[in-house]
Amino acid sequence: METPDIGLAPFEPGWVWLVGAGPGDPGLLSLYALHALQNADVVVYDALVDSRILDLARVGAEMIDSGKRGGRPSPHQRDISEHLVRLARKNQRVLRLKGGDPFVFGRGGEEALALVEAGIPFRLVPGITAGIGGLAYAGIPATHRTINTAITFVTGHTACGDIPEEDIDWTALAKASPVIVFYMALKTMSRIAERLITAGRNDDEPVAIISRATTPDQTVLVTTLAECAHSEEPSNQPSPALFVVGPVVKLRDGLDWLGAISGKTLNPDPLSDDQDNKGSK
Numbered sequence: 001m002e003t004p005d006i007g008l009a010p011f012e013p014g015w016v017w018l019v020g021a022g023p024g025d026p027g028l029l030s031l032y033a034l035h036a037l038q039n040a041d042v043v044v045y046d047a048l049v050d051s052r053i054l055d056l057a058r059v060g061a062e063m064i065d066s067g068k069r070g071g072r073p074s075p076h077q078r079d080i081s082e083h084l085v086r087l088a089r090k091n092q093r094v095l096r097l098k099g100g101d102p103f104v105f106g107r108g109g110e111e112a113l114a115l116v117e118a119g120i121p122f123r124l125v126p127g128i129t130a131g132i133g134g135l136a137y138a139g140i141p142a143t144h145r146t147i148n149t150a151i152t153f154v155t156g157h158t159a160c161g162d163i164p165e166e167d168i169d170w171t172a173l174a175k176a177s178p179v180i181v182f183y184m185a186l187k188t189m190s191r192i193a194e195r196l197i198t199a200g201r202n203d204d205e206p207v208a209i210i211s212r213a214t215t216p217d218q219t220v221l222v223t224t225l226a227e228c229a230h231s232e233e234p235s236n237q238p239s240p241a242l243f244v245v246g247p248v249v250k251l252r253d254g255l256d257w258l259g260a261i262s263g264k265t266l267n268p269d270p271l272s273d274d275q276d277n278k279g280s281k
Helices: 031-037 075-088 108-118 130-138 171-176 189-198 225-229 249-256 257-261 272-280
Strands: 016-020 042-045 063-067 092-096 121-127 151-153 179-183 206-213 219-226 241-245
Touching: 016 031, 016 075, 031 121, 042 075, 075 092, 075 108, 075 257, 092 189, 130 151, 130 206, 130 241, 151 171, 171 189, 171 225, 179 189, 179 257, 189 225, 189 241, 206 249, 219 225, 219 249
Parallel strands: 016 092, 016 121, 042 063, 042 092, 151 179
Antiparallel strands: 179 241, 206 219, 206 241
């Protein structure tokens, strides 16, 4: 397989390309991502990069696992950045392949600044972040004209593994953003749900837990904030997972296109119950 000749920038020796691999499905790769995979001398990849994507790398490329996963031995971020610099100084074409988008909870900014400090030329290739791709594959729009004009992406835990208490104004978040997407929140979602309810969100608000988004193992659980708040493990699903809060979750009944492929009958008017309830007040 060769990248089509459409004028893509060459991947030069001594350069580092910071590339987003998307949330999982290889079909969501950009042409630049595929171009980099097929030309890199070294691929330094994260734990969340799908193995089918790694299989697209050039035959003979050195593959280096630099995955950081909670609770498991992982390389330190500084060591990863220094390794990228060393590889580039050997005149290698270095592909730093990151799940999702490098600049959305991906530490791409830290690695890019390390390259700048070392005088290493680099290119940034954005990828589809899980908060967009995962919602689409679950049949949940990030925005919908009659529902929300804002969406907020929030990390589900800090470096210490707890919810980001000090970094978030929970009252402002609960009131200002109709749709909130929490990344990596499986272990903290019950406390997150409690904070949101305390801050004013309705306890019956719909939520979706999307596990292993866009992969063949994707699962989606639709429940409520109250159920999440009262259960230590409301999903029992494997990580990585998104925790989506907001009325757009209701649209899954009408937009679950993957379910439709498997025979599910979709509801063309998934918000009809809401409209009926408004009319009866």
